[in-house]
Amino acid sequence: MKLGLVLHELHHSENDLAQELLHASERHKVDHSIYHLGQDLAEWSRQHVREIAEIAGDYGQKLDHEPKSELATARRLRERGSEMLGRKGFPELALLHDLREIYTKACGVSADWEMLAQAAQGIQHLDLLAVVQRCHPDTLRQMKWANAAIKENSTQILVS
Amino acid sequence: MDTHLEEGLDADAVDRWVQTASILHSNGDALDIAVKDGRIAGVRGRAEDRVNHGRLGVKDLYGWQANASPDRLTRPLVRVDGELVETDWDTAMERIVTRTRELLDEQGASALGFYTTGQLFAEEYYTLGLIAHGGLGTNHVDGNTRLCTATAAAALKESFACDGQPGSYTDIDHADVIALYGHNMAETQSVLWMRILDRLAGPNPPQLICVDPRPTEVARHAAVHLAPRPGTNVALMNGLLHELIAHGHIDRDYISAHTVGYAELEQRAQEYTPEHVAQICDVPAEQIREAARIIGGAERLLSTVLQGFYQSHQATAASVQVNNVHLIRGMLGRPGCGILQMNGQPTAQNTRECGGDGDLPGFRNWSNDEHVADLARVWNVEPSRIPHYGPPTHVMQMMRYAEDGSIRLMWVSGTNPAVSLPELARIRAIFEQDRLFLVVQDLYLTETAQLADVVLPAATWGEKTGTFTNVDRTVHLSEKAVDPPGEAKADLDIFLDYARRLDLRDKDGEPLVTWHDPESAFEAWKECTRGRPCDYTGLSYDKLCGASGIQWPCNEDHPEGTERLYEGGSFWSDASYCESYGKDLVTGAPLEPSEYKALNPEAKAVIKAAAYLPPHEVTSEDFPFQLITGRTLYHFHTRTKTARAPQLQRAAPEVWVELCARDAAAWGIGEGDLTEVTTPRGSVKAQARITGIRPGVLFLPFHYGYWDTGGGYGPGDGGRAANELTITDWDPASKQPIFKTAAAQIRRVSAGQGPAPAPTTTASAPVGDVGFRTAGDHTALADEEVSVGGGTATDGGPR
Numbered sequence: 001m002k003l004g005l006v007l008h009e010l011h012h013s014e015n016d017l018a019q020e021l022l023h024a025s026e027r028h029k030v031d032h033s034i035y036h037l038g039q040d041l042a043e044w045s046r047q048h049v050r051e052i053a054e055i056a057g058d059y060g061q062k063l064d065h066e067p068k069s070e071l072a073t074a075r076r077l078r079e080r081g082s083e084m085l086g087r088k089g090f091p092e093l094a095l096l097h098d099l100r101e102i103y104t105k106a107c108g109v110s111a112d113w114e115m116l117a118q119a120a121q122g123i124q125h126l127d128l129l130a131v132v133q134r135c136h137p138d139t140l141r142q143m144k145w146a147n148a149a150i151k152e153n154s155t156q157i158l159v160s
Numbered sequence: 161m162d163t164h165l166e167e168g169l170d171a172d173a174v175d176r177w178v179q180t181a182s183i184l185h186s187n188g189d190a191l192d193i194a195v196k197d198g199r200i201a202g203v204r205g206r207a208e209d210r211v212n213h214g215r216l217g218v219k220d221l222y223g224w225q226a227n228a229s230p231d232r233l234t235r236p237l238v239r240v241d242g243e244l245v246e247t248d249w250d251t252a253m254e255r256i257v258t259r260t261r262e263l264l265d266e267q268g269a270s271a272l273g274f275y276t277t278g279q280l281f282a283e284e285y286y287t288l289g290l291i292a293h294g295g296l297g298t299n300h301v302d303g304n305t306r307l308c309t310a311t312a313a314a315a316l317k318e319s320f321a322c323d324g325q326p327g328s329y330t331d332i333d334h335a336d337v338i339a340l341y342g343h344n345m346a347e348t349q350s351v352l353w354m355r356i357l358d359r360l361a362g363p364n365p366p367q368l369i370c371v372d373p374r375p376t377e378v379a380r381h382a383a384v385h386l387a388p389r390p391g392t393n394v395a396l397m398n399g400l401l402h403e404l405i406a407h408g409h410i411d412r413d414y415i416s417a418h419t420v421g422y423a424e425l426e427q428r429a430q431e432y433t434p435e436h437v438a439q440i441c442d443v444p445a446e447q448i449r450e451a452a453r454i455i456g457g458a459e460r461l462l463s464t465v466l467q468g469f470y471q472s473h474q475a476t477a478a479s480v481q482v483n484n485v486h487l488i489r490g491m492l493g494r495p496g497c498g499i500l501q502m503n504g505q506p507t508a509q510n511t512r513e514c515g516g517d518g519d520l521p522g523f524r525n526w527s528n529d530e531h532v533a534d535l536a537r538v539w540n541v542e543p544s545r546i547p548h549y550g551p552p553t554h555v556m557q558m559m560r561y562a563e564d565g566s567i568r569l570m571w572v573s574g575t576n577p578a579v580s581l582p583e584l585a586r587i588r589a590i591f592e593q594d595r596l597f598l599v600v601q602d603l604y605l606t607e608t609a610q611l612a613d614v615v616l617p618a619a620t621w622g623e624k625t626g627t628f629t630n631v632d633r634t635v636h637l638s639e640k641a642v643d644p645p646g647e648a649k650a651d652l653d654i655f656l657d658y659a660r661r662l663d664l665r666d667k668d669g670e671p672l673v674t675w676h677d678p679e680s681a682f683e684a685w686k687e688c689t690r691g692r693p694c695d696y697t698g699l700s701y702d703k704l705c706g707a708s709g710i711q712w713p714c715n716e717d718h719p720e721g722t723e724r725l726y727e728g729g730s731f732w733s734d735a736s737y738c739e740s741y742g743k744d745l746v747t748g749a750p751l752e753p754s755e756y757k758a759l760n761p762e763a764k765a766v767i768k769a770a771a772y773l774p775p776h777e778v779t780s781e782d783f784p785f786q787l788i789t790g791r792t793l794y795h796f797h798t799r800t801k802t803a804r805a806p807q808l809q810r811a812a813p814e815v816w817v818e819l820c821a822r823d824a825a826a827w828g829i830g831e832g833d834l835t836e837v838t839t840p841r842g843s844v845k846a847q848a849r850i851t852g853i854r855p856g857v858l859f860l861p862f863h864y865g866y867w868d869t870g871g872g873y874g875p876g877d878g879g880r881a882a883n884e885l886t887i888t889d890w891d892p893a894s895k896q897p898i899f900k901t902a903a904a905q906i907r908r909v910s911a912g913q914g915p916a917p918a919p920t921t922t923a924s925a926p927v928g929d930v931g932f933r934t935a936g937d938h939t940a941l942a943d944e945e946v947s948v949g950g951g952t953a954t955d956g957g958p959r
Contacts, residue, residue, distance in 0.1 A: 033892070037892065040746065145748070148747070148748070151549070
């Protein structure tokens with residue numbers, strides 16, 4: 001059975017997505033919808049990391065229950081950078097790039113959840129299926145948010 | 161019937177009475193303007209009108225005096241060498257038109273933004289929407305209704321897939337329970353509140369439920385007053401829903417026949433037991449149970465919602481839960497069973513209907529290509545010319561685009577964002593940029609106008625003709641009574657002039673705007689609404705003249721209008737007809753058409769559940785208080801009119817801050833002491849009023865800016881505007897800024913010279929005697945003519 005490997009990979013990908021959302025939030029502190037929602041949606045992935053670590057023990061994986069975090073100083077540096085530069089019109093293309101990264105990473109996470117859901121149903125591991133059913137809808141909402149934000153911002157950024 | 165005339169003028173000596181409705185609040189009270197020697201000399205209520213039956217509130221009785229203020233703008237101004245100087249209309253308009261053309265050539269329509277108000281007329285919003293959307297092709301159009309009523313629209317769109325108020329004011333006459341959620345009706349719609357007081361004083365009075373952190377008049381009359389911690393409305397609503405469901409106060413037949421989404425709500429509500437909610441909201445669990453018992457026992461339930469929900473954290477999610485109460489109880493579309501997602505401004509409904517808030521006119525759906533094509537047919541333009549590739553740009557996003565330099569011309573009409581938007585230091589910095597060309601169209605040299613490149617003097621209520629619609633869909637005609645001062649022009653004429661000078665054309669090369677005056681604009685607007693939910697085709701200026709206001713939809717099938725929507729559980733939510741497919745209440749992402757069709761294939765109402773999320777800014781050691789901003793009975797918006805009406809200005813002459821006695825004692829603050837309120841964004845100096853407000857909460861009225869301080873457009877030696885302190889954050893679904901959830905600190909600066917300059921008559925009432933009571937002087941005397949069983953009695957008395 002290879003479920004442990006998928007959980008290991010997903011644990012990594014959710015951590016990565018949480019970091020991506022947080023970094024985008026901090027880099028675009030002056031873009032308030034990105035700033036606030038980036039933090040809110042990162043929290044979803046951090047919660048997923050905890051849930052994955054919890055159930056991964058059943059599949060022979062010892063994963064860290066605590067989501068990855070980094071020093072507050074690094075975060076403040078990015079926020080400060082955004083406040084200094086973000087009001088002068090440079091970082092707009094970077095915003096589209098960041099949203100694209102979030103979208104594609106969330107797509108990858110979503111695919112992992114799909115795989116787990118299929119396998120869990122096949123072997124009737126209902127505890128694992130319950131985790132997927134709790135977490136996967138969040139991932140889809142993260143994807144839709146990133147996609148909507150790309151739609152909302154592309155025109156203005158690319159034509160002006 | 162209430163009347164107030166200028167001193168010494170007798171009603172018999174009035175030359176003419178001219179029909180109109182209130183412009184200083186959202187209730188839509190009908191009134192007549194008294195004209196004497198070519199000037200406005202007073203007002204009286206219109207007894208025959210369905211909305212107010214002749215009653216008037218204080219802002220209407222006295223606010224008309226602002227029209228004749230000596231500091232009205234009478235000539236256009238343009239900026240020359242850094243100074244605003246008077247000029248003629250040709251020069252001012254040519255500057256705007258030249259800059260518009262330059263930007264269209266250099267960048268295209270994405271460089272242009274229009275920010276209007278909730279106080280122009282339907283004809284004016286419709287014209288502006290056509291020029292911006294169909295003529296220039298910009299997506300950047302919004303109204304200041306974003307700050308007050310966007311959540312009303314969003315909540316209705318989420319639950320019913322379409323804007324439009326289900327209820328009617330007459331539901332007050334029938335309801336046995338009235339629940340007011342974050343709605344200080346006694347101050348925001350005082351005549352509607354009188355209607356409730358009538359019920360309370362009569363046989364079979366209704367029970368009131370009040371949700372408000374302040375000791376409002378509504379709270380004083382309520383059977384249950386819930387004062388939750390600011391920012392926790394969703395938890396509170398889920399607690400009420402939990403109790404309704406747990407005790408079987410639901411209509412299963414209605415739910416299965418007329419709604420989708422109930423199962424998720426039932427599941428979501430499970431975790432919100434009264435005890436759990438009591439912890440989040442800091443209200444006693446027993447109060448939640450008692451409120452739910454009353455709501456659950458209601459046979460005819462009316463709910464109203466306003467800023468306590470709309471301007472707080474999770475605004476749309478919380479307001480939608482109020483709709484859900486009605487949907488699961490099957491209490492909709494019958495006398496007494498109504499929802500009033502209230503508006504904050506007199507013409508807010510029109511901003512939403514006519515496209516002034518960026519939505520497509522006639523409640524057309526920007527995500528539905530057939531709706532866009534239909535609008536293109538009405539306007540005779542190519543569908544591709546109407547921007548619909550994304551949602552309309554809301555004002556907070558427009559400010560961001562102006563900040564990053566991609567919106568380069570912003571045209572502000574009839575509103576004062578330099579006082580009313582959050583985080584004012586940032587707003588001023590954006591408007592101060594040289595690279596932004598700012599046009600301001602207003603009555604006075606407001607704080608925003610002082611920052612403009614071109615200032616256009618506008619005519620106002622009583623000086624121009626048009627129609628407007630209140631929250632219960634009642635359309636009123638407002639006729640011109642007097643000429644505007646100097647060279648001031650009606651907003652409609654200004655927009656028409658702009659279109660003419662730009663030579664905007666339709667796809668056949670004919671002029672894009674085919675109308676030339678209010679009535680021809682109204683006729684065009686009617687055509688745009690044909691077959692849409694807000695159908696105006698049965699109305700005309702003639703029909704509205706001399707009679708009561710009429711509720712839309714008004715058409716061949718409903719020639720006298722429509723009192724209640726959604727009778728018999730039929731909705732406008734069919735995917736091919738509805739205005740909106742809805743949004744994710746947390747992320748704000750719009751639903752795709754296919755998602756909506758799968759969710760709601762049979763045109764039912766949509767029950768949307770929501771989980772409580774903590775606010776983005778929470779209290780800390782440095783900022784231990786929660787700050788909420790709000791309004792008082794005596795002022796409207798940034799006081800541009802009400803401060804110019806002496807009786808209103810005297811009732812609330814200066815900013816104050818409210819806190820409770822416990823907090824005042826802990827911080828060593830006494831009544832009237834000068835304090836400084838601080839958040840991470842700025843500070844405001846205000847005298848303290850000690851009231852029965854919820855502990856841990858500070859309240860600041862948002863009306864006070866700088867135009868009457870001698871300090872120009874910003875703070876000199878201390879902030880006065882509440883929005884110096886507010887956070888830049890907005891509800892993800894409605895995009896309404898969050899004015900009622902910020903963390904703050906307060907400190908005593910010095911002893912006061914007397915009580916705080918706050919009214920003693922309202923939610924600002926002091927806990928003890930402060931040696932002063934708010935009362936009008938002899939110039940505030942108003943006449944009240946009471947009709948008793950066909951006869952009339954007259955009673956003059958102070959108001």
